[in-house]
Amino acid sequence: MEESLGGPKPPPPFTAEHEELRETVRRFVVKEIAPNVAEWEEEREFPRELYRRCGKLGLLGLKFPEEYGGQGGTHLHDAIWVEELSRRGASGGVAAGLNAHCSIAMPPIFKFGDEWQKQRWVVPGIRGEKIGALGITEPGAGSDVASIRTTAEKTEGGWVVNGSKTFITNGVRADFLVCACRTTEEGGHGGISFLVLESDMPGYEVTAKLEKLGWHSSDTGELAFTDVEVPDTHLLGEENRGFQLIMANFAWERLLMAIGAVGGMDRLIEVAIEYAKEREAFGRPIGNFQAIRHKIADMATKAAASRTLTYDTLRRFHEGETVINEVSMTKLLTQRSLVEVADDTLQIFGGYGYMREYEVERALRDARLGPIGGGTDEIMREIIGKNLGL
Numbered sequence: 001m002e003e004s005l006g007g008p009k010p011p012p013p014f015t016a017e018h019e020e021l022r023e024t025v026r027r028f029v030v031k032e033i034a035p036n037v038a039e040w041e042e043e044r045e046f047p048r049e050l051y052r053r054c055g056k057l058g059l060l061g062l063k064f065p066e067e068y069g070g071q072g073g074t075h076l077h078d079a080i081w082v083e084e085l086s087r088r089g090a091s092g093g094v095a096a097g098l099n100a101h102c103s104i105a106m107p108p109i110f111k112f113g114d115e116w117q118k119q120r121w122v123v124p125g126i127r128g129e130k131i132g133a134l135g136i137t138e139p140g141a142g143s144d145v146a147s148i149r150t151t152a153e154k155t156e157g158g159w160v161v162n163g164s165k166t167f168i169t170n171g172v173r174a175d176f177l178v179c180a181c182r183t184t185e186e187g188g189h190g191g192i193s194f195l196v197l198e199s200d201m202p203g204y205e206v207t208a209k210l211e212k213l214g215w216h217s218s219d220t221g222e223l224a225f226t227d228v229e230v231p232d233t234h235l236l237g238e239e240n241r242g243f244q245l246i247m248a249n250f251a252w253e254r255l256l257m258a259i260g261a262v263g264g265m266d267r268l269i270e271v272a273i274e275y276a277k278e279r280e281a282f283g284r285p286i287g288n289f290q291a292i293r294h295k296i297a298d299m300a301t302k303a304a305a306s307r308t309l310t311y312d313t314l315r316r317f318h319e320g321e322t323v324i325n326e327v328s329m330t331k332l333l334t335q336r337s338l339v340e341v342a343d344d345t346l347q348i349f350g351g352y353g354y355m356r357e358y359e360v361e362r363a364l365r366d367a368r369l370g371p372i373g374g375g376t377d378e379i380m381r382e383i384i385g386k387n388l389g390l
């Protein structure tokens, strides 16, 4: 490992270079995102301009090669970006909107796409000029991905797409949608292909902007496709092999959610400790009460266990190991832990925690998506159980 920059040694898998990036991201989030979060939550959207700003700073292309306008980094650089977003006070919605674009929609185009596709979507995407979304979930198909019903019928020179998607992050304002479609008559895993749809294609419609418990500053869309004509050049990867793309993407999406939760827990613990030192009851700081001290000790223990497992899984993923089981365990542990830590923090804040003006109630609402999105807790347990031979 490289020498650290004079402070404590960075925890593996990170090096001093990653820690420099951490400092840059930290400054950016503290100065340009955190102060605006409350307003953006009220507006139910953060400004489109934020994508451009992040693009200009190189933050949307950290792991993409320089020839495409990226920074030539790796997944580890992306991990730093995601951790610092939640650690320094970006809301779940802001983090979701930015990362659905740069960490979930663009990577499959980069990995499975041809040169023309990369130039069309990834290059402007890295600059924050075009916004992407990933469309898998449908009203009738969530956990059971193989049961999607949006169809793409082959025509001369292209495809005609009919169907719908729901719960799509960035769905309202995405310029391009990496969309799972059924391309064979028979169901199951085999007949899924990915087409990149563009929002200005005739027949592509945003049918709703969904109201949610949390992630308020992220637009979550419901989409309908009626005879959308999509050229052949928009097919991503091989026809009927889309399930592979879904699986390749899931590992990274789940790891990112875990990293975000690790950052979120650290922030909440910091906020809880500060409050416990300042708030007085019965003539002394509430942090002097054993019950509060022990609650914070439990929170810190959960956060430490989450960090250790997440960093270890990240390291192994980065080294190219197959870590499906570890990723599932990591997501399961971290998402539930974040909900518990947010709930404990709210309890420590008492009535003030319940109030809008503090970030704690938002953190709890935002955290609740974790055990659902990107594969539910139950699905994670199914994967882990099967890997145990059950």
Ligand SMILES: Cc1cc2nc3c(=O)[nH]c(=O)nc-3n(C[C@H](O)[C@H](O)[C@H](O)COP(=O)(O)OP(=O)(O)OC[C@H]3O[C@@H](n4cnc5c(N)ncnc54)[C@H](O)[C@@H]3O)c2cc1C
Binding pocket: 100, 133, 134, 135, 136, 137, 141, 142, 143, 144, 166, 167, 168, 169, 170, 212, 215, 220, 369, 372, 373, 374, 375, 376, 377, 378, 379, 382
């Ligand atoms: C805010 C938000 C943003 C999202 N963003 C996106 C996005 O950008 N793109 C996208 O494609 N999707 C997105 N999703 C969808 C998300 O991935 C799904 O909600 C999730 O996969 C669960 O699917 P479902 O909601 O249909 O639940 P269901 O699959 O209907 O599950 C309902 C319940 O049944 C349980 N269950 C289902 N199957 C089993 C089983 N085999 N064993 C045990 N229990 C089971 C589930 O765990 C859950 O508790 C988003 C969702 C939300 C809420």
